Amino acid sequence: MSKENPLVYSTDGGRIVQPEAEAPRPKGDGVVRIQRQTSGRKGKGVCIITGLDLDDADLHKLAAELKKKCGCGGAAKEGVIEIQGDKRDALKSLLEAKGFKVKLAGG
Helix, strand or coil, X not given: CCCCCCCEEXXXXXXXXXXXXXXXXXXXXXXXXXXXXXXXXXXCCEEEEECCXXXXXXXXXXXXXXXXXXXXXXXXXXXXXXXXXXXXXXXXXXXXXXXXXXXXXXX
């Protein structure tokens, strides 16, 4: 088995299944946007940070640092960082200190 083409044998019908390749994230315009979102969260607000051109490892490191500095929970998934609570002003100042161009989006 080669590393370039990892074939997986499935006992379900004996077919060879190709693993799905991850789709590359779309490139942003260089502006990090912070928006507050409550829909689908039972009224609990979160701040959504989008537009970061970072790989997954750096994204998780940045999310951990932001959560620690804000003193709240959150998650990093699918190229988006979610921070619990309305911490947009604190997040904006922290991201600007790291050299990102930041805009507050939405209400």
